[in-house]
Amino acid sequence: MVPHLVTALNGPINELEARIIDSMPAIERWFRLEWMEHTPPFYTSVDIRNAGFKLAPVDTNLFPGGWNNLTPAMLPLAVQAAMAAIEKICPEAKNLLLIPEKHTRNTFYLSNVARLRQIFSLAGLNVRLGSLDPEVKAPTTFELPDGDSITVEPLLRSKRRLGLKDFDPCTVLLNNDLSAGIPDVLRGLHEQYLLPPLHAGWAVRRKSNHFQSYEEVAKKFAKLLGMDAWLINPLFSRCGEVDFAQEQGLECVRANVDALLGKVRRKYKEYGINEKPFVIVKADNGTYGMGIMTVRDAKELDEVSRRTRNKMSVVKDGQEVSQVIIQEGVPTFERMNDAVAEPVVYMMDRYVVGGFYRVHAERGVDENLNAPGSHFAPLAFAESPQLPRPGVKPGASAPNRFYMYGVVARLAMLAASYELEATDPDAEVYD
Known part of the structure; x- marks a missing residue:
């Protein structure tokens, strides 16, 4: 089932779709050339918003959960991509150590871990699960709602390697975003591949760095297609030294909210868009839909309730918020059964897999949907991400829309590649 676009303002997106479909050979060549120069993240998911007049990524996750929300029909694509990714990194690999999040009693998350285990097992690897939780001192089994189960085991660290009892892996795959910091047990693994790298975790990573890289990628892509980069790029700014609980540094947030709203208004005027612009203020690090606030007028920041200030002060694992990104809000005008919807695209290596x-149902077009009460409906990528239909009227073909989503998601993945290169602490710097 494909959500319908509830807006009359779909002219620019229909034009963008037509341009992307017509330019498919040039786009795929451009991506191939980029991947010759840059290494894709091991796996990625991207949240996309379709406003009808604009299509843009609003978040890029380098430790994606939610693999269990992909349909079984998507498994062959994921397995094929997993094989390609592993062959590139460690062709002789036979053992994979998967390290999940610590909140191991969340059965939805554990079902995601089980799906990852399945994907890499079908790719021909022995997969076992190791826990960063110091309380896991013996193999511990968790039953899943579908009758499956997973067993997590305590990690064993030698001087240069990480493994489990009677299990020495070539590759260590993190499905833990390191929000709480980088544990010593993961440092200094010089003889094993650790994926994603430590600086991809939220202990180090910043969203503003990612969207700086995305802006660069969007401009290159827009030049290739002869279009306005704003149609696929959310404007943003950032503020450091912010403390919502103590109301410190909020002048910077107010000034940047005001300036960004002014820029968006000018673009709306240029395109004849009558929507009221808004911005999203969110923690520059962290995930799980925490530390996020919608602002339509800078004056609203003077009336923020204590509850909201407290909500903005802390993100996952109790980490305090001291830096925020102020991002142009992209409304979503897609609906499924009258409920607001947004696509989330999953990739492994450089491939869209689902x-x-x-x-x-309880959130508005200008609100964060990654919140309690959300549910998931599969995208029909299994048959369509690389099979667009040229010549079909824009907006009328699900494969064409999915292909367009896949292109924007891959742009965000490429931006993550740029971002990881720029922030790599081990990279050689040349003057």
Whole structure:
């Protein structure tokens, strides 16, 4: 089922779709050339918003959960991509150590871990699960709602390697975003591949760095297609030294909210868009839909309730928020059964392997949908991400829309590649 676009303002997106479909050979060649120069993240998911007049990524996750929300029909694509990714990194690999998040009693998350285990097992690897939780001192089994189960085991660290009892892996795959910091047990693994790298975790990573890289990628892509980069790029700014609980540094947030709203208004005027612009203020690090606020006028920041200030002060694992990104809000005008929806695209290596719609009946077009009460509807990528239909009227073909989503998601993945290169602490710097 494909959500319908509830807006009359779909002219620019229909034009963008037509341009992307017509330019498919040039786009695929451009991506191939980029991947010759840059290494894709091991796996990625991207939240996309379709406003009808603009299509843009609003978040890029380098430790994606939610693999269980992909349909079984998408498994062959994921397995094939997993094989390609592993062959590139460690062709002789036979053992893979998968390290999940610590909140191991969340059965939805554990089902995601089980799906990852399945994907890499079908790719021909022995997969076992190791826990960063110091309380896991013996193999511990968790039953899943579908009757499956997973067993996590305590990690064993030698001087240069990480493994489990009677299990020495070539590759260590993190499905833990390191929000709480980088554990010593993961440092200094010089003889094993650790994926994604430590600086991809939220202990180091910043969203503003990612969207700086995305802006660069979007401009290159827009030049290739002869279009306005704003149609696929959310404007943003950032503020450091912010403390919402103590109301410190909020002058910077107010000034940047005001300036960004002014820029968006000018673009709306240029395109004849009558929507009221808004911005999203969110923690520059962290995930799980925490530390996020919608602002339509800078004056609203003077009236923020204590509850909201407290909500903005802390993200996952109790980490305090001291830096925020102020991002142009991209409304979503997609609906599924009258509920607001947004696509989330999943990739492994450089391949789109599937995705789903995040649907929330109680949220508005200008609100974060990654919140309690959301549910998921599969995207029909299994048959269509690389099979667009040229010549079909824009907006009328699900494969064409999915292909367009896949292109924007790959742009965000490429931006993540740029971002990881720029922030790599081990990279050689040349003057």
